[in-house]
Amino acid sequence: MKPFVIAIALLVGAHPVFGQPAESQPGAAPSFSPVTWERLLNAADEPHNWLMYSGTLDSQHFSRLDQVHNRNVSELELKWAYQIPQLDRAETVPVVVDGVMFITEAPSNVVAVDAATGRLYWRYNHPLPDDLRICCGRNNRGVAILGETLFMSTLDAKLVAIDARSGNLVWERTVADYRSGYSKTAAPLVVKDEVVTGIAGGEFGIKGFIDSYNAETGELEWRVDTIPGPDHPDNQTWAGDSWRTGGSASWITGAYDPDLDLVYWGTGNPGPDWNGDVRMGDNLYSDSAMAMKHETGGLEWYFQFTPHDVHDWDAIQVPILADLTMDGQERKVMMWANRNAFFYTFDRETGEFLVGEPFAKQSWAEGLDSNGRPIRIPDTFPTPEGTLVAPPVGGGTNWFSPAYSPRTELFYVQAFDGEAIYFKRDEEYVEGDRYTGGGQQYNLPMDKYQSFIRAIDPKTGNLRWEYEIQPRSTAGIMATAGDLVFSGSVDGYFFALDAVSGQELWHMNVGRLVHSAPMSYAVDGKQYITIAAGNVVYTFGLRD
Amino acid sequence: MPIRSLTATVAPVFLAAVYLTTAPAVPHAQETTENPFTTNLDVRMGQRVFRQQCGRCHGRDGAGGELGPDLTNGFQNASTDAGLFSIVREGLPNTQMIGINRSATDQSVWMVVSYLNSLNDTADVDLPGDAAAGMQIFNGKGNCTNCHMVSGEGGRRGPELTRVGNRRDPDELLSALMTPDEDVAPRWWTVRVTREDGSIIEGLRMNEDTFTLRLMDEQEDLWSFSKGRIRSYERIETSIMPSVDGVLTAGEVDDLVAYLFSLRREES
Incomplete structure (x- = not known):
């Protein structure tokens, strides 16, 4: 059995990758050392750390640790739990640097804990006003780090820089006015000596953008508008003045290719979400993948997944980058399972559409044309009376991280096979108020629908295997070099599958909604796997 | 007689009776957004209510405790008096912050708000220095x-x-x-750890529990120790300043x- 042999081979060579001597004991060396850009570029070479939201700049959400593998995963046991003092569901993916873990909490706080025990070093509480505009919970998904400074988004639309050793505030920048409906929830992405970060608020008629800030001073280096202004021809894809309130937020973390110097970032729904009558046209660059030259902030290419979206199918997914051989040709690709229920593979240098296949139940498009543009089925737009369409608003998948394993060359995504009745209504824009123009309603009890972890071959878009989750899941996924796939479910299971076959190998009832993605790291030669569930961060490891 | 003064002394059964009979007459709704109770006396009365009802979590002087955050360095969830009133009265949904005892009057809630503001007072004072x-x-x-x-x-x-x-x-x-x-706040005590090999690491006590402790040494390096894996440690409760x-x-x-x-x- 081939995977077995590979796993053994990697296991034998596993010790050096921990980067610490095998006899290392707690307290033998200080924790934490500054995270240079070189370290971030080569994050894959220090798999005992998890240095950014998606693990590495290519956002594969793949851990190169293999101490826990598909033959010993059943020996996983709970090592520690960290209880977040707010009851809000956690969406955080912790960052780990040399034995120190940084966990963000609702509403906009961060703690540093010892990664081996879960015990606190320090806490930073961000003061917030009491008139926030929040669409979907008091969420925060994580920090970025450069040098000795953490960068975090806050619900009042600020970017804060926090000293990683002490939790002291280093600087604070207002990114946008929260009173107009802007907020910030996603982990930023460090690129060179800058911090790239997006904005949330797509349900409040904001006008989206993607920013890059100087990491040391907090000064804005560039801003890319996700809705071009009237001096740009693409502005014509918005009827009248609708571009001014067109949403197109950017509320999840992107990816970066250092060879191409391209930053990849997804954009959200056009606003109002469900009534497109007031914004006729394709509504560029909503629901798009945007590729920007980091040096200049110039837009190199874009791809719009859902032109003139009226179902709230944000392209707010983490882009995954990999190099694949397709039809005998080396390709630098970007993989993307979209909320609209289609999976895509692109050439990430040019934006050329290579593959596009549905990966979840959908009833809105006959398929994609040769350029990847959807061929819509008539009468699938929302109406005042309601229109039944698959997928529902939550999408075939959503913002939670997918994963890619370079060992199996499979793309792993949380897929939801569901449908809903979409409604539209007239709505006036009022600054700072919700601006959605409709809504959805499930036509059957939620338990009639279900989720699957689906393993997709990115060269063809074909399904390799699927793992059924009852009732469903809104959790992210991590793949590992131990040929494992970790994820969770809404009813509080955390589980591990075989990455090659999809067979279930281990599960644990963690008691409450898993709504974030797992991550892995090692301290003193021991691999740990961490997941936030409910408002608790759980860390597992092999039996001592 | 203010209900507040009864709470510490009367039996639970009697309390319940008082609550039932007086509840309808106690105005719970917030009828104004401006704090009508802001005198120094109100602040002192607010402090008394705070210590009885809020101090267990937020610390007797509002500087933070095991459960509640420090309230002397701005507020995380309120930026106006009305916002503070609402949180003190109703609590914060989805958090451990529950509202004040339901029998508390609006007046005493406003007094707590005045006390909280006094902890964050930014009034200019004439000082001799420059x-x-x-x-x-x-x-x-x-x-x-x-x-x-x-x-x-x-x-x-x-x-x-x-x-x-x-x-x-x-x-x-x-x-x-x-x-x-x-x-000296415990965060700024010093701990001196003697490791099993006899070497010593000394630093500021960032956090300590039954089994582990974490410190920052003079080089500002972070350390974490399992108490079972060190020879000994000593706590020095003076300031390094x-x-x-x-x-x-x-x-x-x-x-x-x-x-x-x-x-x-x-x-x-």
Whole structure:
């Protein structure tokens, strides 16, 4: 059995990758050392750390640790739990640097804990006003780090820089006015000596953008508008003045290719979400993948997944980058399972559409044309009376991280096979108020629908295997070099599958909604796997 | 008779009866957005209510406790008096912050709001020192930036002082400068760890529990120890900060106090 042999081979060579001597004991060396850009570029070479939201700049959400593998995963046991003092569901993916873990909490706080025990070093509480505009919970998904400074988004639309050793505030920048409906929830992405970060608020008629800030001073280096202004021809894809309130937020973390110097970032729904009558046209660059030259902030290419979206199918997914051989040709690709229920593979240098296949139940498009543009089925737009369409608003998948394993060359995504009745209504824009123009309603009890972890071959878009989750899941996924796939479910299971076959190998009832993605790291030669569930961060490891 | 004064002394059954009979008459709804109870007496009364009802989580003086955050350094979830009133009255959904005892009157809630504001008082006080000169001393002769950070500049081996004027009044600042060993928060104690090989690591006690402890050493490195895997450790409950007494002149100390007190949160 081939995977077995590979796993053994990697296991034998596993010790050096921990980067610490095998006899290392707690307290033998200080924790934490500054995270240079070189370290971030080569994050894959220090798999005992998890240095950014998606693990590495290519956002594969793949851990190169293999101490826990598909033959010993059943020996996983709970090592520690960290209880977040707010009851809000956690969406955080912790960052780990040399034995120190940084966990963000609702509403906009961060703690540093010892990664081996879960015990606190320090806490930073961000003061917030009491008139926030929040669409979907008091969420925060994580920090970025450069040098000795953490960068975090806050619900009042600020970017804060926090000293990683002490939790002291280093600087604070207002990114946008929260009173107009802007907020910030996603982990930023460090690129060179800058911090790239997006904005949330797509349900409040904001006008989206993607920013890059100087990491040391907090000064804005560039801003890319996700809705071009009237001096740009693409502005014509918005009827009248609708571009001014067109949403197109950017509320999840992107990816970066250092060879191409391209930053990849997804954009959200056009606003109002469900009534497109007031914004006729394709509504560029909503629901798009945007590729920007980091040096200049110039837009190199874009791809719009859902032109003139009226179902709230944000392209707010983490882009995954990999190099694949397709039809005998080396390709630098970007993989993307979209909320609209289609999976895509692109050439990430040019934006050329290579593959596009549905990966979840959908009833809105006959398929994609040769350029990847959807061929819509008539009468699938929302109406005042309601229109039944698959997928529902939550999408075939959503913002939670997918994963890619370079060992199996499979793309792993949380897929939801569901449908809903979409409604539209007239709505006036009022600054700072919700601006959605409709809504959805499930036509059957939620338990009639279900989720699957689906393993997709990115060269063809074909399904390799699927793992059924009852009732469903809104959790992210991590793949590992131990040929494992970790994820969770809404009813509080955390589980591990075989990455090659999809067979279930281990599960644990963690008691409450898993709504974030797992991550892995090692301290003193021991691999740990961490997941936030409910408002608790759980860390597992092999039996001592 | 105010219900508040009964709560500490009467039997639960009697309390329940009082609540049932008086509840309809007690105005729970917030009828105004401006605090009508802001005199010094209101602040003192608010302090009394706070200590009875809020101190268990937020600390007797509002500086934070096991469960509740520090309330002397701005508020995380409220930016207006009305917002504070609402949180004190109703609590914060999805958090451990529950509202005040339901039998508390609106008046006493407003008094708590006044007390909370007094903890974050930014009123100008006439001080003998000169803040600009104090800043020079802070950044120069006083060597304060070796250990203290203001707006991201400075060391990490003392409390962050960007908003210290919000949480300490001039008398407290003076006393902290002159007699730093008098009232040392546990976060700033020192621990000296003797490892199994006999080597010693010493640093500021960032956090300690039954089984583990974490510290920051002189090089600002972070360490975590399992108590079962060290030979011994010693706790030193004095401050690493030297007194300015005899180092700075009385005038320089006044300047330094004026500068520290000027470090306050900017009101938006």
